[in-house]
Amino acid sequence: MMEVMTANYAAAYAVKLARVGVIAAYPITPQSSISEKLAEMYVKGELYGKYFLVESEHSAMSMLIGASYAGARTFTATSSHGLALMHEMLFWAVGARRPIVMAVVARALAPPWNIWGDHMDVMSERDTGWMQFFCENNQETLDTILMAYKISEDRSVMLPSMVIEDGFILSHTYEAVDIPDQDDVDDFLPPFDPEWKIDFDDPRRFGGLTMPDWWSEFRYRIALDQEVAKKKIVEVDKEFERRFGRSYGGLVEFYNCDDAEVALVLAGSAVGTAKEVSDKMRERGKKVGVVKLKTFRPFPAEELKKLNDMVPVVGVFDRSYTFGYGGALYSEVRNGIYVPGGGALVKNYVGGMGGKDFTPKNMEFIFEDLLRIKKEGKVDRMVEWINIKDGTGRW
Amino acid sequence: MVEVPKTYKDLPSTPITFFTTEDNKTGTWRTIRPVIDKEKCTRCYICWKFCPDLSIEVEEEGDYPNVDYDHCKGCGICANECPSGAIAMEKEMGK
Numbered sequence: 001m002m003e004v005m006t007a008n009y010a011a012a013y014a015v016k017l018a019r020v021g022v023i024a025a026y027p028i029t030p031q032s033s034i035s036e037k038l039a040e041m042y043v044k045g046e047l048y049g050k051y052f053l054v055e056s057e058h059s060a061m062s063m064l065i066g067a068s069y070a071g072a073r074t075f076t077a078t079s080s081h082g083l084a085l086m087h088e089m090l091f092w093a094v095g096a097r098r099p100i101v102m103a104v105v106a107r108a109l110a111p112p113w114n115i116w117g118d119h120m121d122v123m124s125e126r127d128t129g130w131m132q133f134f135c136e137n138n139q140e141t142l143d144t145i146l147m148a149y150k151i152s153e154d155r156s157v158m159l160p161s162m163v164i165e166d167g168f169i170l171s172h173t174y175e176a177v178d179i180p181d182q183d184d185v186d187d188f189l190p191p192f193d194p195e196w197k198i199d200f201d202d203p204r205r206f207g208g209l210t211m212p213d214w215w216s217e218f219r220y221r222i223a224l225d226q227e228v229a230k231k232k233i234v235e236v237d238k239e240f241e242r243r244f245g246r247s248y249g250g251l252v253e254f255y256n257c258d259d260a261e262v263a264l265v266l267a268g269s270a271v272g273t274a275k276e277v278s279d280k281m282r283e284r285g286k287k288v289g290v291v292k293l294k295t296f297r298p299f300p301a302e303e304l305k306k307l308n309d310m311v312p313v314v315g316v317f318d319r320s321y322t323f324g325y326g327g328a329l330y331s332e333v334r335n336g337i338y339v340p341g342g343g344a345l346v347k348n349y350v351g352g353m354g355g356k357d358f359t360p361k362n363m364e365f366i367f368e369d370l371l372r373i374k375k376e377g378k379v380d381r382m383v384e385w386i387n388i389k390d391g392t393g394r395w
Numbered sequence: 396m397v398e399v400p401k402t403y404k405d406l407p408s409t410p411i412t413f414f415t416t417e418d419n420k421t422g423t424w425r426t427i428r429p430v431i432d433k434e435k436c437t438r439c440y441i442c443w444k445f446c447p448d449l450s451i452e453v454e455e456e457g458d459y460p461n462v463d464y465d466h467c468k469g470c471g472i473c474a475n476e477c478p479s480g481a482i483a484m485e486k487e488m489g490k
Binding site: 209 | 403404406408409410411412414416419
């Protein structure tokens with residue numbers, strides 16, 4: 001059934017279709033309309049599970065960890081400062097191996113106060129152990145949440161997932177979205193059935209003190225299972241395509257890359273802009289490719305290594321910044337594709353932060369800059385911030 | 396009962412604590428140990444009351460208190476609180 005809706009509503013429909021057992025809701029802009037839509041569904045009796053109001057995001061995540069321990073499929077949504085407030089419990093969810101799925105409507109962190117789209121909040125949680133899936137559009141948001149449950153709850157993975165949609169750019173923009181049939185989703189996504197859960201007839205202790213001689217073994221298992229997740233993500237993407245006719249490339253999607261001279265790696269809603277600009281530039285004979293990073297954690301380093309053979313120059317577009325060095329995507333991509341004594345040149349572009357317009361014209365500038373680097377054979381500077389007012393009126 | 400694993404591969408998919416606090420021998424953390432002088436001890440059991448780790452054992456009323464060195468971390472609270480000065484904190488030797 002096709003309907004016109006925002007990515008936030010698409011996320012809410014995905015939660016309904018996934019038959020989530022426990023939803024913890026604490027509103028924060030621009031996530032609020034996910035919680036509102038779910039509240040509306042709950043009041044109308046359309047939801048399978050229970051909807052709980054909590055007093056903070058820290059409580060929301062704590063509650064879901066408990067509910068998940070008890071065997072419930074769980075969901076919450078957050079943004080920006082809300083995600084930051086969850087920080088402590090995000091580690092706990094991973095350590096406890098709880099397959100919670102959370103929509104993160106990516107937004108800037110204050111000050112100065114800013115409610116718009118940006119990836120600083122998401123990138124700050126890179127090292128928690130959560131899987132991180134970026135979405136390009138509203139349909140992808142719905143589909144990714146369904147896939148995320150299947151990946152997270154797989155007994156060989158058992159790790160939580162963040163499904164990331166860009167604040168306002170997707171969360172409040174209407175697009176046609178196909179809502180799958182409940183029966184098809186039920187078929188695709190069986191009920192949550194954990195190997196271990198709280199059971200009064202078979203009591204045991206979860207997450208108690210573990211001494212140094214065993215603790216790192218638990219961490220090692222998380223590290224290994226992130227690798228297992230990579231295979232599972234590709235597998236689930238293929239199954240999703242078989243059943244619903246839509247695929248997102250698994251870990252990474254190469255677009256217009258086969259004969260490309262340069263390529264730009266990026267994640268989130270800007271991928272759509274990059275694809276369109278790439279198509280238009282190809283009409284003018286400029287062979288530019290786009291690499292869509294679907295998953296940031298686990299990071300598809302092996303898949304990206306192909307870029308070395310495909311193109312001599314790689315650009316990385318970041319919607320966030322790690323102060324004192326460069327964008328997070330940039331450092332990961334450059335490390336990931338690095339081969340000793342050669343490989344592609346890599347340059348970092350930073351832009352579209354805090355809701356700043358990132359237009360096709362800006363995207364074209366990046367591609368032209370990459371083509372120039374290819375011609376000159378060297379990267380002039382590591383990082384370039386796009387669209388910064390510098391008095392030249394260049395933008 | 397979860398079997399105690401031998402390698403990381405045997406760990407359960409969810410961290411279940413397979414060692415009880417009794418199995419975790421935290422006494423290895425100690426640098427000084429409490430030693431009770433039975434001559435001075437009045438068996439008031441204040442040390443038992445104050446021990447934050449349940450490491451002072453009293454088997455039966457009227458018995459002298461006994462230190463469980465497998466779990467005593469050597470914090471010295473017992474020695475500090477003992478009204479008759481019967482507990483001395485001695486350096487751990489031979490480690």
